């Protein structure tokens with residue numbers, strides 16, 4: 514077994530952090546307050562003389578540890594376990610006195626810099642009640658509020674890009690929801706703090722996100738993330754050094770662990786394409802044979818062996834040697850993780866957004882189209898190309914086909930010369 518760990522000495526902090534993981538609410542859970550930076554508490558809303566959640570004065574520590582659960586008190590439902598919590602209700606609180614309390618899990622930062630905070634939010638008991646509300650605060654500033662319907666057992670992921678200083682407080686709170694009914698309010702709320710790792714050769718950042726997720730969902734989820742102002746996409750290793758950086762630095766060393774990459778055989782014909790990032794649409798493999806322009810693949814053993822229907826999605830071995838595949842080697846997988854396709858998450862690559870703009874004249878329209886590795890680009894037009902000209906947004910709708918956005922401007926709308934440009938609007 515080969516494991517590789519890269520340790521970063523973080524500035525303005527005493528901690529040396531190995532690889533990307535800084536904190537994990539489930540893995541770091543314990544019966545000791547403050548261990549691993551995690552604290553277990555609550556906000557007694559009904560007893561708060563000054564309405565509103567105040568990080569400094571309103572967080573009270575749970576005092577009862579029963580061997581597996583932290584409780585705010587004997588007479589309330591307010592409690593926390595490794596991956597979930599339960600609030601108390603102000604209107605209906607089955608079997609216990611009514612009183613509004615949030616369950617609050619706190620992490621106190623030991624690090625400084627830009628980080629990702631992400632996890633999953635879902636209802637645990639979907640049988641009754643009025644739902645719950647999950648919230649994230651950074652030193653009391655609300656970063657996220659997500660209302661969960663009573664029956665939302667599937668829930669959803671969240672990700673936040675945050676700037677942290679040492680001793681900053683991240684609070685993950687669960688309230689009884691809209692109407693104070695705490696029936697069936699057990700709520701999954703996980704939190705991971707990590708720092709994507711930068712490969713100095715190209716400046717890109719890479720991150721492993723643990724999630725039980727299909728390849729199509731991972732493609733969307735990766736594109737919704739950003740880090741250091743850079744948009745994310747499902748990772749695309751186009752060379753051996755890039756693939757090595759990912760597999761060595763984000764490898765887990767655990768048995769039976771693979772992660773999604775941004776490759777797919779979209780037509781089920783052995784023609785593999787990168788379908789995320791700036792390489793989107795470019796072929797990289799014909800069955801197991803590398804193709805131009807990258808001339809790089811890292812299939813292992815008999816892969817791609819297409820042993821199941823729709824085994825057309827690319828996964829990377831990030832664990833240990835598995836069925837003859839060494840760490841860093843690729844295999845084709847069906848879109849959903851399974852025992853034979855043991856995918857435990859996805860790899861995100863963050864890089865400077867680019868877009869290429871093309872214009873083609875059709876008989877009835879000017880067809881403006883572009884490819885990009887990021888959302889957040891918008892099309893603009895002007896009669897004068899100077900920077901000070903009046904540029905007008907063309908708000909679409911844009912068709913999206915084969916990785917290209919497309920907009921058709923009917924010729925009758927074209928007067929004289931017309932110029933087009935793409936603007937990147939995503940906030941840093």
Ligand SMILES: [Ca+2]
Nearest residue numbers: 644689690694
């Ligand atoms: Ca509720």
Ligand SMILES: [Ca+2]
Nearest residue numbers: 749750751862
């Ligand atoms: Ca890449």
Ligand SMILES: [Ca+2]
Nearest residue numbers: 818819844845
């Ligand atoms: Ca396979």
